[in-house]
Amino acid sequence: MMEGGLGAISSIMNLGAAVMLPIVMAILALFFRIKASKALKAGLLVGIGSMFFNYPEDEICYSLGDQYFFGEDILFAPIVKRGQTKREVYLPQGEWIDVNEGRTYSGPGFVEMEAGLDKFIAFVKAGSDSLSIFQR
Numbered sequence: 001m002m003e004g005g006l007g008a009i010s011s012i013m014n015l016g017a018a019v020m021l022p023i024v025m026a027i028l029a030l031f032f033r034i035k036a037s038k039a040l041k042a043g044l045l046v047g048i049g050s051m052f053f054n055y056p057e058d059e060i061c062y063s064l065g066d067q068y069f070f071g072e073d074i075l076f077a078p079i080v081k082r083g084q085t086k087r088e089v090y091l092p093q094g095e096w097i098d099v100n101e102g103r104t105y106s107g108p109g110f111v112e113m114e115a116g117l118d119k120f121i122a123f124v125k126a127g128s129d130s131l132s133i134f135q136r
Helices: 005-042 059-063
Strands: 048-050 068-070 074-076 086-098 104-114 122-125
Touching: 059 086, 074 086
Parallel strands: none
Antiparallel strands: 048 068, 068 074, 074 122, 086 104, 086 122
16 A cells, blocks of 8 residues: 555545535435425426526526536535635525535625535525524
């Protein structure tokens, strides 16, 4: 086995993902159960979708291939490149709350956000009860 170097970095990153994935999956599973229950009562569907499904009038949303909505009010912007710790996130019209810091941002517009092994980038639309899922 390789000592140090890229092998060690890869092992640390794999450990981080292995630790974080169950936490993220549990949060999403809880959210989905809540949303699915509400949606079934209202006769609606809940799912993962491209930005333009929720904001068809916003032309920028048609060009975003690496951001998506979970339901109508949670926006995820994953890190997609190895070693990347920051990225630009497009927020459509409205007020958006960063689930990590609780800070509110106004859209439409781009914001630069940081992520790490213990922090993913997600926003909840202001006024949504989905924010409680992310509160510690």
